[in-house]
Each structure stands twice: as structure tokens, then as C-alpha cells.
Amino acid sequence: MSERRIRVLIGKPGLDGHDRGAKTVASVLRDHGMEVIYTGLHQTPAMIAEAAAQEDVDVVGLSILSGAHMQLFPKIRDELTSRGKGDVLLVGGGIIPHDDIDALEADGFAKLFGPGTKTTDIANWIEEEMKTRFEKEGDEV
Amino acid sequence: MSEHPGVLERLLSGDVTALARAITWAEAGDARFQRVLSGANERVGKGWRVGVTGPPGAGKSTLVNEMIGAHRAADRTVGVIAVDPSSPFTGGALLGDRIRMDGRSSDGGVFIRSMASRGSRGGIARATVDAVDAMDVFGFQELLVETVGVGQAEYDVVGAADTVLVVLCPGAGDGVQALKAGILEVADVLCVNKADLPGAERLVSDLEEAVELRAVGLRDGWITPVISCSAGKAEGIAEVMSALASHREWLEEGRLREHRSVRRLAQVRRAVAEALDVELWEAAGWRDRASHLLENGKAHYDVVADLINGLRDAVREKTEGSTKER
Ligand SMILES: Nc1nc2c(ncn2[C@@H]2O[C@H](COP(=O)(O)OP(=O)(O)OP(=O)(O)O)[C@@H](O)[C@H]2O)c(=O)[nH]1
Ligand SMILES: [Mg+2]
Numbered sequence: 319m320s321e322r323r324i325r326v327l328i329g330k331p332g333l334d335g336h337d338r339g340a341k342t343v344a345s346v347l348r349d350h351g352m353e354v355i356y357t358g359l360h361q362t363p364a365m366i367a368e369a370a371a372q373e374d375v376d377v378v379g380l381s382i383l384s385g386a387h388m389q390l391f392p393k394i395r396d397e398l399t400s401r402g403k404g405d406v407l408l409v410g411g412g413i414i415p416h417d418d419i420d421a422l423e424a425d426g427f428a429k430l431f432g433p434g435t436k437t438t439d440i441a442n443w444i445e446e447e448m449k450t451r452f453e454k455e456g457d458e459v
Numbered sequence: 460m461s462e463h464p465g466v467l468e469r470l471l472s473g474d475v476t477a478l479a480r481a482i483t484w485a486e487a488g489d490a491r492f493q494r495v496l497s498g499a500n501e502r503v504g505k506g507w508r509v510g511v512t513g514p515p516g517a518g519k520s521t522l523v524n525e526m527i528g529a530h531r532a533a534d535r536t537v538g539v540i541a542v543d544p545s546s547p548f549t550g551g552a553l554l555g556d557r558i559r560m561d562g563r564s565s566d567g568g569v570f571i572r573s574m575a576s577r578g579s580r581g582g583i584a585r586a587t588v589d590a591v592d593a594m595d596v597f598g599f600q601e602l603l604v605e606t607v608g609v610g611q612a613e614y615d616v617v618g619a620a621d622t623v624l625v626v627l628c629p630g631a632g633d634g635v636q637a638l639k640a641g642i643l644e645v646a647d648v649l650c651v652n653k654a655d656l657p658g659a660e661r662l663v664s665d666l667e668e669a670v671e672l673r674a675v676g677l678r679d680g681w682i683t684p685v686i687s688c689s690a691g692k693a694e695g696i697a698e699v700m701s702a703l704a705s706h707r708e709w710l711e712e713g714r715l716r717e718h719r720s721v722r723r724l725a726q727v728r729r730a731v732a733e734a735l736d737v738e739l740w741e742a743a744g745w746r747d748r749a750s751h752l753l754e755n756g757k758a759h760y761d762v763v764a765d766l767i768n769g770l771r772d773a774v775r776e777k778t779e780g781s782t783k784e785r
Pocket of ligand 2: 521555
């Protein structure tokens with residue numbers, strides 16, 4: 319009867335009002351069998367981290383188009399860590415330049431998906447990554 | 460991973476992450492959940508449980524959001540389990556109730572957990588009651604369960620709540636449909652939301668009439684109140700809250716213990732039925748036996764009879780055997 323499903327929170331920090339991308343990703347992940355919580359527009363880093371903690375998600379995906387990712391993403395990572403969720407699989411996407419991608423991936427983010435990434439590739443990547451994580455956890459039980 | 464350093468201790472000391480993890484274990488059917496909670500069984504039952512149910516889009520989440528606000532204004536802490544349906548095809552789910560409770564959870568006195576129904580058909584998930592128990596042990600005073608949008612038969616929430624609030628709205632069917640759905644039997648409080656829309660008054664009077672017709676001698680004297688509100692405009696919330704409070708007072712005047720034990724019993728029965736299903740179908744090989752019989756041309760009702768009679772005989776043999784031993 320035991321069943322472990324990948325739980326994902328899609329967060330939309332910052333001021334831009336475009337969440338089509340976030341919603342598209344959310345529904346593609348759902349179609350890949352994941353349980354997806356979308357928290358809506360204009361979330362502060364604290365709101366996103368608190369929701370992630372209460373929902374005990376395995377994955378936090380951040381979507382941003384406003385260009386404020388270098389300010390907001392690290393803040394969200396810190397807020398997650400301070401709530402004991404530093405081990406969550408942290409990913410992001412949106413309009414993010416290559417240099418910033420490198421910087422964030424060297425700084426606690428597992429993966430940044432640049433513009434033009436296929437949503438099914440995102441889903442497959444998360445699936446693979448979580449499979450290894452769940453297997454590792456299983457060994458520890 | 461063991462539960463050290465003490466998930467139960469962390470839970471009791473107010474660590475939200477521990478509560479969240481315990482609920483994840485409950486959802487996964489992980490035995491660690493029972494180990495954690497069985498150490499705190501005497502703490503279960505302190506919080507007040509309200510189930511919020513009704514058809515899809517009636518405004519359950521919007522109303523729950525307002526209820527959280529009302530409780531917080533009175534300095535009461537609130538734990539919420541919001542259930543949304545899983546896709547029967549992929550098993551995935553978009554959990555969208557939380558978005559209507561935007562901003563509430565940054566307040567330390569509120570915990571909101573979205574839950575997918577994961578194949579349960581009764582409007583809540585298998586782990587919903589476990590999750591509410593965990594929030595109860597944690598110390599939340601007001602415990603709210605929002606069900607998936609229900610049609611005409613999914614009322615497992617009755618077993619999970621002290622008070623059941625049914626939310627309807629104009630346009631989602633008339634009073635007769637509400638009656639067909641057995642709503643009067645499950646509702647302790649009836650709420651017609653979206654009172655700002657046409658048809659609301661009509662729905663209220665239909666429901667009031669039905670309640671009156673049914674009231675005499677039923678439900679041990681509790682007459683289900685019909686309240687109208689507009690959760691989207693934050694109007695009529697005080698009236699909803701006071702109707703809920705009246706039901707609570709009425710139960711606390713004497714019937715609460717019986718009320719809860721009946722519901723606990725129903726919960727055990729449901730859990731047994733689900734466990735039996737897995738046990739017989741998978742472990743005891745009923746799936747294979749049934750498909751074998753079907754392939755040999757037996758009618759489906761004969762297959763059912765074969766399986767059930769076999770079980771009955773086995774149980775009878777077992778009990779007769781043990782009485783002889785005594
Ligand atoms: N006109 C009007 N619309 C409302 C009111 N309350 C909620 N709504 C709207 O009704 C829609 C559904 O509201 P929800 O709160 O999501 O309804 P729900 O019952 O939780 O829906 P499900 O969880 O999907 O079954 C939203 O668009 C709300 O804005 C109200 O008082 N008046
Ligand atoms: Mg809802």
C-alpha cells in the first residue's frame with residue numbers, strides 16, 4: 319500500500335505578472351504523475367519557503383521573468399535552509415543568462431533551465447534525479 | 460533513516476518540518492507514522508474538526524480562507540488539510556486549494572497542507588484523518604478539512620469531522636439535487652455561498668424548506684441552519700462562524716463522546732476494508748483466482764460468490780477450531 323509520489327512546489331517570486339510558463343510546467347509535471355502545488359503570483363521568498371516546508375515537497379521549482387533572479391533565488395535558498403529544507407531539489411527557469419546559470423548552479427541550485435527548454439525535458443530530468451534520491455533514502459530506512 | 464532525533468519530540472515542540480514529514484509518512488503508508496503517533500494517542504482529540512465539503516467550485520477554499528482569518532482574529536491557531544483529486548490516469552495532481560489561502564501560512568499560527576486524493580473515492584484521501592490527527596497532536600486548535608469537489612455520494616469527510624459544513628452555490632444545481640445528494644444527512648451547517656449571484660435566495664429558501672420538512676424528530680434535535688454568505692467578498696463570514704460554534708456547543712453539551720466514537724469506528728471500518736482488499740486481492744491471490752475463473756467462462760457473480768464463500772468457510776473453520784481448543 320506504500321506509495322511515494324514526487325511532490326513539487328512551483329513558486330513565482332517577484333513582481334512580474336506572467337505565469338503561463340509556471341502553469342505550463344505545473345501541468346506537464348502533473349501529467350508525469352507528480353503532485354504539484356502552484357502558489358500563485360507575487361510570492362515573497364519567505365512565503366515560498368514556508369509553503370515548501372508545510373507541504374514537505376521534494377522539489378522546489380522557481381520561475382522568474384523579471385530579471386531579479388540573482389537577488390531572489392539565493393534568498394529563497396536561504397529561507398529554505400533556515401526552515402530545515404536545505405536538502406530539497408532546487409531548480410529554476412525563466413529568462414536567465416548563461417553566466418547567471420553557472421553562478422546559481424555553483425551555489426545550491428541543482429539545475430537552471432534556460433529559455434527554450436522543453437517542458438518534457440524538465441519533467442524527465444526531475445524524474446531521473448528523484449529516482450536516485452528516493453533509492454538512496456530507501457537504503458537508509 | 461530512523462525517527463531520531465525524535466520526530467515526536469520535535470512535533471510536540473512546535474517544529475513544523477517534523478509535522479510536515481509525519482504527514483508525508485502517513486501518505487506513503489510508512490510505518491514510521493504510526494510509531495510516531497502512537498506515542499501521543501492521548502493528545503488526539505483536543506482540536507475541533509470541521510469538514511468543509513460541497514460541489515466543485517462552490518467556494519470551499521475561498522471560505523476556508525475566510526474561516527482562517529476569523530480564527531486568527533480571535534487568536535486561535537488553525538491547521539488545514541486541503542484535498543484535491545489525483546488524475547486516475549497518471550496519478551499526478553494539481554493541488555490548487557492553497558492558492559486561495561495566499562499569504563495565510565506565513566503567520567506562525569496557521570499550517571496548510573495540500574493533499575492529493577490518490578485514488579480514494581470518498582472525497583478525502585486515505586491519509587487525511589491521520590494528517591488531522593498529527594495536526595491535533597501538534598497543538599492546532601481549529602482543524603479544517605477541505606474535501607475534493609464532491610458530486611452525489613462522496614461523504615467520507617463525515618468520519619473525519621466533528622462538524623460538517625456543506626457549501627453550495629447558485630448555478631451548481633437546485634435544492635432538489637442537493638436533497639438527492641443526501642446533503643441534509645451529512646450537513647451540520649449548510650452554507651449557500653456566492654450570495655451576490657442570482658438564484659442564491661431561491662436556493663436558501665429551497666434548503667430551508669427541506670430542513671423544516673425533515674427536522675421533526677431527526678438528528679437528536681439539531682436543526683441544520685442554512686446560512687448565506689459571499690466568501691469572495693468576505694461577507695456573511697461571522698454568521699457562518701457562529702453557526703459552526705453553535706453546533707460545537709450543542710455537541711459539547713453531551714453528545715460529543717458518542718459522536719466521536721461512532722465516527723472513529725467508521726474510520727476503523729474503512730481502514731479495515733481497504734487493508735482487506737489489498738490483503739485478499741494481492742497477498743491471498745484473489746486476483747489470480749478471479750481471472751482464472753473468468754477465463755474459464757464463469758459469470759462474474761459466480762466468481763464473486765466463489766471467492767466470498769471460500770473466505771466465509773475459511774473463517775468458520777478457523778473459529779470452530781479455536782472454540783474446540785478452548
Ligand atoms: N461571485 C462569487 N464568486 C465566488 C465567491 N466565493 C468564491 N467565488 C469564486 O468561485 C470560484 C471557485 O472558488 P474556490 O474557492 O476555488 O472553490 P472550491 O469549492 O474550493 O473549488 P474546488 O476546490 O476546485 O472544488 C473562484 O473563481 C472564486 O473566486 C463569492 O462569494 N461570490
Ligand atoms: Mg478548493
